[in-house]
Amino acid sequence: MSIITSQQITRYYTTYTRNEITFNRQVVDATGLVTNQVFLKVADFQHPCILFSCSMSTAKVVTGVKTSFLEAVRTNNNHVNIRFCFRMAEKADPVSFFVLARLMGSAPFDPSKPNVLLMTLEYTQRPPDDLIEILGNLLEVNSAAQKRREERIILTPEALKKMGLAGKESFLLVEGVPRKCLLRDLSFSGSKVLVSGIAKFLEKKKVVLKLSYGDPPEEIQIPGEILRVEDVEGRKDIVALGIQFGDQVPINYKVLIHEFLGTQRKPGPSGG
Numbered sequence: 650m651s652i653i654t655s656q657q658i659t660r661y662y663t664t665y666t667r668n669e670i671t672f673n674r675q676v677v678d679a680t681g682l683v684t685n686q687v688f689l690k691v692a693d694f695q696h697p698c699i700l701f702s703c704s705m706s707t708a709k710v711v712t713g714v715k716t717s718f719l720e721a722v723r724t725n726n727n728h729v730n731i732r733f734c735f736r737m738a739e740k741a742d743p744v745s746f747f748v749l750a751r752l753m754g755s756a757p758f759d760p761s762k763p764n765v766l767l768m769t770l771e772y773t774q775r776p777p778d779d780l781i782e783i784l785g786n787l788l789e790v791n792s793a794a795q796k797r798r799e800e801r802i803i804l805t806p807e808a809l810k811k812m813g814l815a816g817k818e819s820f821l822l823v824e825g826v827p828r829k830c831l832l833r834d835l836s837f838s839g840s841k842v843l844v845s846g847i848a849k850f851l852e853k854k855k856v857v858l859k860l861s862y863g864d865p866p867e868e869i870q871i872p873g874e875i876l877r878v879e880d881v882e883g884r885k886d887i888v889a890l891g892i893q894f895g896d897q898v899p900i901n902y903k904v905l906i907h908e909f910l911g912t913q914r915k916p917g918p919s920g921g
Contacts, residue, residue: 653786658778661785662705668788669704679900680783683743686734689768690747692721700733701767705781708750708770711758727752731770735783746777790900790907798838802909812909815861821890822857823875830858830890837906839873839893848878848888856892862905869902 670676677684682700689696689712698712708731722729729752734745750770758767775781802808804817814832821830821842833841840858844851853875860869877891 653782655778658781658785661789662775662781665785665788666705667707668784669702669707670784670787671702672700675900676787679787679904681736681738681743683734683736683745686732686743686745688732690730690732691718691725691728694718694721698768703784705776705784706772707753708748708772710768710770711765712768713762713765715764722752728773729770733780735779737779737783744779746779748776748780749773787900790903793907793910794837794898794903797910799836800910801834801836801841802906803834804832808909811912812905813862813864815866819861820859822859823851823854824856832860833889835906837894837898837903839876839891840871842890842892843881843887844890845886846888848880851875851888851890852878856890858892858894860902867901869899869905871899871902872897 672680672682676682684699685697687698687700687710689698689710694717696712696714696718698710701709701711703709710731729750730747731750732745732747734743736743750772753769753771755766755768757763758765802812804814809816817832819830819832819842821828821844828844828846831843833843842858856873856875858871858873860871861867862869871894873892873894875890876893877889879889879891881887881889
């Protein structure tokens with residue numbers, strides 16, 4: 650990840666102040682959130698909590714509370730401190746900080762457990778730059794995935810190296826059946842691969858594309874559908890598949906594409 654400037658921090662804050670991110674498992678992994686180090690603090694009370702969602706201006710947390718804690722919050726004019734903790738790639742130790750917020754409302758998270766509340770908190774000041782950077786980077790990736798969704802990355806040896814991909818050889822699950830494939834290009838929205846097979850048996854099939862990247866290697870699985878099947882000149886045993894990804898594109902894949910496109914001086918050609 651490149652070093653972020655104060656101008657980028659300001660742009661992130663101005664652009665994405667109210668954009669809320671739900672902290673599912675993918676987001677936890679992508680942001681480096683240390684889940685067991687997040688808690689609420691007011692007076693002498695310290696309560697572990699689960700970060701449900703977060704923006705640069707608000708947060709929602711799930712926590713089990715007692716009457717004494719709620720009374721302490723009321724005594725403190727509904728002000729609480731949220732402790733955040735993240736692992737950041739460029740820093741050896743986790744980064745932690747407090748954000749002062751005001752409790753705007755709460756409701757049972759699960760009707761069967763009335764003491765477990767979903768609390769809505771609004772920050773009383775601009776959060777630390779670290780939080781703006783972490784959320785801004787992820788929101789920027791999602792924005793790029795929409796704006797540049799059709800830009801194709803031709804997988805030359807140089808591109809493979811920059812992206813950290815193991816190579817062009819990969820695997821495609823076609824309705825659960827694994828097939829070896831050869832990667833031709835990638836984009837936020839899809840991919841083109843070569844496989845052995847007969848066109849009429851592959852059209853409109855549900856697929857999962859597997860990619861291996863990084864050191865140590867990690868696997869990404871991207872669900873999609875075969876939209877096009879094309880002949881390969883001079884080869885009757887191989888076809889080219891145009892794959893369109895679905896709505897569940899993994900965040901780490903979006904980050905991979907976004908970071909590569911960020912290294913290019915000019916946008917790549919639009920794919921078809």
